[in-house]
Amino acid sequence: MALREVLPTRTLIYPDKQTKDENIKIVKEIHRESLRNPQSFWRKVAEELSWYEKDGPVFDATDGPPYGKWFSKWKTNLCYNSLDRHLAGVRRDKVAYYWEGENGDKRVLTYSDLHAAVNKLASGLKNLGVRRGDRVTLYLPMIPELPISMLACVRLGAIHSVVFAGFTSRSLASRINDSQSKVVITADGAYRRGKTIELKSIVDQAVQETPSIEKVIVVKRTGNPVNIVKDRDIWYDELVVSSENYVAPDAMEGTAPSFILYTSGTTGKPKGTTHSTGGYMVWVYYTQKVVFDVEDKDVYWCTADIGWITGHSYIVYGPLLRGVTSILFEGTPDYPQPDRWWDIIERYGVTILYTSPTAIRMHMKNGEQWAQKHNLSSLRLLGTVGEPINPEAWKWYFKHIGHEKTQIVDTWWQTETGGILITPQPGLARIPLKPGSATLPLPGIEPDVYSDDGQPTPAGEKGYLVIKRPWLGQLMTLWNDPEKFKQVYFTRFPGIYYAGDYAMVDDDGYFWLLGRADEVLKVAGHRIGTIELEDSLISHPAVAESAVIGKPDPVKMEVPVAFVVLRPGQMSSPELRRDIMDHVRKTIGPIAVPETIYFVSKLPKTRSAKIMRRVVRAVVEGKPLGDVTTLEDETSVEEMKKAYGELQAEIGTAQGSK
Secondary structure (H helix, E strand, O other): OOOOOOOOOEOOOOOOHHHHHHHHHHHHHHHHHHHHOHHHHHHHHHOOOOOOEEOOOOEEOOOOOOOOEEOOOEEEOHHHHHOHHHOOOHHHHOEEEEEEOOOOOEEEEEHHHHHHHHHHHHHHHHHOOOOOOOEEEEEOOOOOHHHHHHHHHHHHOOEEEEOOOOOOHHHHHHHHHHHOOOEEEEEOOEEEOOEEEOHHHHHHHHHOOOOOOOEEEEEOOOOOOOOOOOOOEEEHHHHHHOOOOOOOOOOEEOOOOOEEEEEOOOOOOOEEEEEOOHHHHHHHHHHHHHHHOOOOOOEEEEOOOOOOHHHHHHHHHHHHHHOOEEEEEOOOOOOOOOOHHHHHHHHHOOOEEEEOHHHHHHHHHHOOHHHHOOOOOOOOEEEEOOOOOOHHHHHHHHHHHOOOOOEEEEOEOOOOOOOOOEOOOOOOOOOOEOOOOOEOEOOOOOEEEEOOOOOEOOOOOOEEEEEOOOOOOOOOEEOOOHHHHHHHHHOOOOOOEEEEEEEEEOOOOOEEEEEEOOOEEEEOOEEEEHHHHHHHHHOOOOEEEEEEEEEEEOOOEEEEEEEEEEOOOOOOOHHHHHHHHHHHHHHOOHHHOOOOEEEEOOOOEEOOOOEOHHHHHHHHHOOOOOOOOOEOOOHHHHHHHHHHHHHHHHHHHHHHOO
8 A cells, every 4th residue: 555645636737638638648658759769769869969970879788787878989078068059049148147146246147158268267277287087176166167167177078076065174085085186176265154164274174185186276255365385276267367268179978977976875985976978968958858848038046056966967067058047046045034045036037946845845934925025926837856845845835936837847866867867847748746746757767666576566555766777867887986886776676777765656657756765764564764754744734844763662673753843833832742743643654653753943954955864863862973064054953952852851750750
């Protein structure tokens, strides 16, 4: 039986049942065609882009899984397709980015402006000795110089490694040493909630442990005084002012690495996911087109940080390949006021918003009155990314941000997949949506849900999400560790990509993502996904956000422990705690009821708005917190410790009096 209620289809824009049925038929027929004739299907898509050579097959399966190759004998350049290709037409003077800094700074860059800046930096890097195949680490805030640096690297055929500008010097050093980068590009500082983060000092500490680094390029952002090391450090503006105005793009093989992006695994060492040039380029171009249904007049905003894969694919490469106008934002959703996002949408006339369920729930907590202060009528499409969206957040997003008019594209994908794999596809046809479901796979994607023994599960039963054939955006390998690449992704079910996520498929063939397979509690022999329990908690009318972890128990193995943030106007009380527990009992079952519920005003989150469940677990287990440099607000941990300690003391007193 299903572990999550499959909500009834909610018709959004269809005038009649026939139209809905026809649109589903269109999407499924395109999907079938992509699986029947992948060579001709993807050749047609690829020819919408520019290539220096187009020799050989689109896909070469000679090496067998997982080493099939896309466009192995074709040649192209990712930067050329993102910029140069647009300059001969009307997009030359079209805005590529509206940039807004946290402190109110603003810049507007057209495609021509971006092209000029990228060429100047590419020339400067070339003069410093950066060549094809060299690695360049980027440790920058969300400023235009970050996408400029990425594009300059791929123009030269160099491989960029973006490190989120919130990691510690130790984390930065480990990534530099693994990639053996020869150059770091950073800034004198970054703004975060009115404070200044000294990025250059962090780089200085890291470089003491990274012998491969030859040069450090520094962008002036905050004006902070920094230490400039002679013969190693150079100011960005001094480098580009003396550079040439044009560098010819390098013709890269389709299988040439374009970038490395490190992602956390189940072990402490990050994995260097390595993406191709040709397959990745075609995939993010195509998905930007069919998932977001972008038009030339759109103003598109993906709110992610470029330090993560979402920013790579859907702030930089996808939008630029499609010639889109994007918002690039340095700040946080609720600083200096909770309506910062809604103000930006109104001022720039944003038409497409792509954000995370965590951010949506944060706005739910703040209240819809902040959005109601602004005219959001320009929005025509909303998207979600990063984690499964619970139905309550989906409905709030649809009602208060989309005003029950906009399509919502709930997207499933990973760092390893390069781009979106399962989602509604309004660029093909608008299908009925189900709040909480990512709906159907994109063309070329053949997902399934397997049981422990590698058999497809019946409709409505939970299992492991797998992808049964190669796709264009798939990572090529893990940098410096091809054996781990095979072991992590292709041994659980031999030759088939194991996503590490739980999922189920309903009777209509819609996919429901149920969280990471390693974020599962085992209570008295029963498996309970943390996302399922968090969804249940959030569906209570008093709860805005929740975080669930498992606490060791000598009898049940684990018991759920929940921290919740209440909606505005709600007051914590023993009665409310019992009511929420009863709600979980009714929506999931007695086995899922938390040992107790702790009320807090905020949860520990990263600066990219993801809940740090390992910090929650450390508080409950009384263990060291570990690296918390990416924590958005350190007071959340202290509040959690206080709430946990006080309630534990009350429980102890009550038990002692019996």
